Amino acid sequence: MARYIFSRVGQALLVLWAAFTISFVLLQAMPGDAVLIKFQNPEYGLNAVQIAEIRAAYDADGSVVLQYVHTIGNFLTGDFGYSLQAGVAVSAQLAANLPSTIRLAGLAFAAAALLAVIIAVLSNLPGLGRLRSFIQSLPSLFVSIPTFWLGIMLIQIFSFRLRLVPVINPGEWEGLILPVLTIALPVSAPMAQILLRNIDEVLTRPFVSVARAKGASHTFVLWRHVAKNALLPVLTVAGVLFGELLAGAVITETVFGLNGIGSLAEQAVNFQDVAVLQAIVVISAAAFVTINLAVDLLYPVLDPRLKAKLGGVA
Amino acid sequence: MTVSLGGRLEGSVLPSPVLDISGLRISYLDQNGPRTAVHGIDFSVFPGEVVALVGESGSGKSSTAQAIIGLLPENGRLESGNIRLNRLEIAGWSQKRLDGIRGSVISLVPQDPGNSLNPVRTIGKQVAEILVIHGKASGAAADARAIELLERVGLNQPALRAKQYPHELSGGMKQRVLIAIAIALKPSLIIADEPTSALDVTVQKHILDLIDELRREFGTAVLLVTHDLGVAADRADRLIVLKQGRIQEQGPTTNILTNPQSAYTHRLLADAPSLNVRQRRVAAVAKAEHGKAGDDIIVVEGLVQDFGRGGKDKGLRALDNVSFRVRRGTTHALVGESGSGKTTTIRSVAAFQKPTAGKVIVDGLDLSAPPRETLRLLRKKIQLVYQNPFGSLDPRQTIAGIVEEPLLNFEPIARAKRAEIVASTIEKVGLPLDVLQRRPHALSGGQRQRVAIARALVLNPQILILDEAVSALDVTVQAQILSLLDTLQRDLGLTYLFVSHDLAVVRQISDTVSVLNGGKIVESGVVEDVFEHPQSAYTRELIDAIPGKKHPLHASRSTLTNSGNI
Numbered sequence: 001m002a003r004y005i006f007s008r009v010g011q012a013l014l015v016l017w018a019a020f021t022i023s024f025v026l027l028q029a030m031p032g033d034a035v036l037i038k039f040q041n042p043e044y045g046l047n048a049v050q051i052a053e054i055r056a057a058y059d060a061d062g063s064v065v066l067q068y069v070h071t072i073g074n075f076l077t078g079d080f081g082y083s084l085q086a087g088v089a090v091s092a093q094l095a096a097n098l099p100s101t102i103r104l105a106g107l108a109f110a111a112a113a114l115l116a117v118i119i120a121v122l123s124n125l126p127g128l129g130r131l132r133s134f135i136q137s138l139p140s141l142f143v144s145i146p147t148f149w150l151g152i153m154l155i156q157i158f159s160f161r162l163r164l165v166p167v168i169n170p171g172e173w174e175g176l177i178l179p180v181l182t183i184a185l186p187v188s189a190p191m192a193q194i195l196l197r198n199i200d201e202v203l204t205r206p207f208v209s210v211a212r213a214k215g216a217s218h219t220f221v222l223w224r225h226v227a228k229n230a231l232l233p234v235l236t237v238a239g240v241l242f243g244e245l246l247a248g249a250v251i252t253e254t255v256f257g258l259n260g261i262g263s264l265a266e267q268a269v270n271f272q273d274v275a276v277l278q279a280i281v282v283i284s285a286a287a288f289v290t291i292n293l294a295v296d297l298l299y300p301v302l303d304p305r306l307k308a309k310l311g312g313v314a
Numbered sequence: 315m316t317v318s319l320g321g322r323l324e325g326s327v328l329p330s331p332v333l334d335i336s337g338l339r340i341s342y343l344d345q346n347g348p349r350t351a352v353h354g355i356d357f358s359v360f361p362g363e364v365v366a367l368v369g370e371s372g373s374g375k376s377s378t379a380q381a382i383i384g385l386l387p388e389n390g391r392l393e394s395g396n397i398r399l400n401r402l403e404i405a406g407w408s409q410k411r412l413d414g415i416r417g418s419v420i421s422l423v424p425q426d427p428g429n430s431l432n433p434v435r436t437i438g439k440q441v442a443e444i445l446v447i448h449g450k451a452s453g454a455a456a457d458a459r460a461i462e463l464l465e466r467v468g469l470n471q472p473a474l475r476a477k478q479y480p481h482e483l484s485g486g487m488k489q490r491v492l493i494a495i496a497i498a499l500k501p502s503l504i505i506a507d508e509p510t511s512a513l514d515v516t517v518q519k520h521i522l523d524l525i526d527e528l529r530r531e532f533g534t535a536v537l538l539v540t541h542d543l544g545v546a547a548d549r550a551d552r553l554i555v556l557k558q559g560r561i562q563e564q565g566p567t568t569n570i571l572t573n574p575q576s577a578y579t580h581r582l583l584a585d586a587p588s589l590n591v592r593q594r595r596v597a598a599v600a601k602a603e604h605g606k607a608g609d610d611i612i613v614v615e616g617l618v619q620d621f622g623r624g625g626k627d628k629g630l631r632a633l634d635n636v637s638f639r640v641r642r643g644t645t646h647a648l649v650g651e652s653g654s655g656k657t658t659t660i661r662s663v664a665a666f667q668k669p670t671a672g673k674v675i676v677d678g679l680d681l682s683a684p685p686r687e688t689l690r691l692l693r694k695k696i697q698l699v700y701q702n703p704f705g706s707l708d709p710r711q712t713i714a715g716i717v718e719e720p721l722l723n724f725e726p727i728a729r730a731k732r733a734e735i736v737a738s739t740i741e742k743v744g745l746p747l748d749v750l751q752r753r754p755h756a757l758s759g760g761q762r763q764r765v766a767i768a769r770a771l772v773l774n775p776q777i778l779i780l781d782e783a784v785s786a787l788d789v790t791v792q793a794q795i796l797s798l799l800d801t802l803q804r805d806l807g808l809t810y811l812f813v814s815h816d817l818a819v820v821r822q823i824s825d826t827v828s829v830l831n832g833g834k835i836v837e838s839g840v841v842e843d844v845f846e847h848p849q850s851a852y853t854r855e856l857i858d859a860i861p862g863k864k865h866p867l868h869a870s871r872s873t874l875t876n877s878g879n880i
Binding site for chain 1: 426432495
């Protein structure tokens with residue numbers, strides 16, 4: 001077991017390092033840099049020599065290897081550098097924007113999971129007839145809706161037509177309703193699909209017949225025997241979907257004009273603010289890796305078969 | 315044994331049956347519309363009696379059992395007929411109403427213990443559940459009762475077992491757990507649906523003994539669904555022989571075995587290996603001795619096979635000093651229970667793995683340190699036929715494509731010549747040429763196994779490794795395939811390495827046999843010698859466990875063969 005945890009944490013660190021390195025290389029490979037973009041602006045009225053001095057001050061001239069070592073050292077000590085555009089520490093920007101994104105992503109993820117379970121429960125209610133196949137087709141519908149379009153449509157319908165949710169100066173939580181829905185719908189779809197398929201598959205297993213032969217009702221069997229077996233594979237997918245959630249947040253924050261990591265990333269891209277981008281990539285990768293690590297570590301707790309296998313290794 | 319039905323009939327008052335079926339019709343809805351699987355059958359089961367429903371696949375025996383307990387698959391439908399349980403008509407009952415009697419009045423011992431327990435719940439909870447569902451006990455009382463039940467079905471350390479998960483128990487132990495569940499509420503009828511077909515033969519005997527013992531203790535009637543006539547002959551008071559959804563005949567076991575009325579039952583009895591010690595086509599002893607001495611096509615000497623992760627991990631010794639020889643043109647059987655090393659042995663002979671130590675020589679080729687070219691030569695000499703004819707054929711290829719494929723891996727042959735070879739091979743295995751353009755799903759299990767044999771034969775090998783090659787087939791089909799193998803051996807001079815857990819089949823087809831236990835050969839020799847005069851305790855136990863011993867004809871026939879051999 002200890003060996004398992006150790007190897008999984010090691011893998012997670014490796015992924016983080018790779019994400020950092022690849023993003024560093026890609027960002028370095030881009031033509032121009034943030035210093036040029038900011039100070040070449042004629043309004044500053046700087047000449048080439050002055051710009052070169054500023055570049056040297058920002059350490060934008062040093063060798064790539066040196067910069068790499070420098071940056072990775074700084075990251076390890078929690079120093080993400082300075083945003084050229086805003087002129088403040090990147091860590092301060094992250095501190096300002098991270099909580100709202102975490103809140104959005106967290107709520108969206110919870111909503112997605114809830115939606116998936118609701119779809120699964122609804123489609124397994126007895127006596128549904130035709131309605132069942134309609135409910136079962138919902139996930140395919142959800143998964144094919146693009147996030148930006150969904151956001152705009154939700155604003156159109158609920159804010160402008162029905163006037164249910166204000167878009168201009170909404171309350172703190174009220175303003176989250178539509179963005180959360182926008183992200184949750186497409187994320188819930190794969191979860192619901194896998195859950196539905198798993199439930200159908202688990203229902204055909206012999207142990208379900210055995211449970212029915214004990215006199216257990218269909219509902220009892222669903223909750224006591226099928227649910228846990230069907231949920232296990234969903235857990236793996238949930239980890240991967242979390243990445244999609246982060247991508248969804250960038251678009252959704254832009255569409256709804258929310259502050260957060262997404263809008264920060266959008267600005268940083270516009271201005272080639274390398275330090276900010278680098279920090280966002282690493283933060284996203286860290287979030288992704290942490291969630292998947294948590295899933296990996298949770299699995300043996302939930303599935304006794306895995307625990308036995310790992311116990312054998314340790 | 316309980317009082318036989320015959321005895322009861324002579325009594326003045328006939329007790330009312332536990333189960334009374336009349337005019338039962340079951341149909342399934344598939345792509346081609348409704349298809350009737352059971353065509354109006356009638357039978358009864360009396361208190362304390364064991365009735366066996368026997369038949370081959372497609373006979374409707376499992377459908378009948380499922381219909382009785384109200385658990386037909388979703389596309390199955392009870393068309394008409396009556397199911398009376400203790401004189402109560404339950405045929406039209408809703409699932410909700412049936413929940414009240416399932417588990418308490420009628421219970422189930424399922425076919426596949428490996429998949430019949432929920433993998434993520436503890437054994438104890440799954441046993442206690444039946445008490446909770448029917449409101450007989452709850453909480454700690456239910457858990458305590460579960461442990462008592464586990465003890466009753468012969469599990470050691472029942473308190474520990476209750477806390478374990480299914481994967482921590484062996485197949486036989488799991489089946490005991492399932493039996494504990496089935497008897498928990500002392501039902502009047504237990505439906506045992508192929509309760510031992512997934513288990514090793516010695517475990518099978520113990521499980522059937524347990525069911526017998528509990529049945530007697532509680533006076534429960536048992537409806538035993540089985541394809542194995544040997545099991546039915548040993549355990550049932552009465553037999554019901556089903557074929558394609560119709561009852562061929564039913565009556566007391568002894569009557570049917572000694573004096574079958576229908577032609578179908580006749581054939582079934584004749585084809586069941588466990589009920590027959592057939593005269594071999596060539597007496598094995600003679601054949602084994604007539605083969606040229608020293609002409610051994612397979613020589614395995616001191617074979618050791620370790621599996622492990624390396625490092626300080628000790629790993630597992632799967633084979634320990636295994637040695638045997640197979641004379642050209644004969645059949646050597648490897649028998650043993652699961653985990654005994656049969657499969658590991660054939661994988662070494664087929665050079666799928668490198669031996670840890672020891673020698674494997676196949677037709678003069680030393681496989682201990684095989685250069686690449688030796689391996690290629692070997693692939694032409696030795697071919698495999700697997701157990702599952704449904705899984706071993708690519709469903710998207712035509713039969714012609716499947717059989718042709720091995721030819722493409724060696725030196726190029728012109729297309730027309732290939733087609734000719736494929737056609738002649740298909741004829742050799744007794745299939746009509748029009749199967750060539752079909753795909754596996756359009757063929758029956760027996761036909762598919764013929765295709766698998768054809769694929770193995772197309773390279774003109776000298777050795778066929780038959781890995782449980784007839785185990786998944788119905789007895790009548792099994793008999794046909796065995797006789798095909800026999801013919802092919804004689805015509806083509808093939809050598810067979812026959813791996814099976816079914817000793818009755820082994821006795822029928824092989825010349826020599828090696829008995830494996832825990833990776834070691836405990837006994838080997840000419841089949842008749844090993845079966846008639848087993849030297850090791852393990853072999854004796856294996857042979858004793860073969861069902862069909864109580865068949866009244868068995869004893870007499872067996873003596874006949876004995877005297878024939880002398």
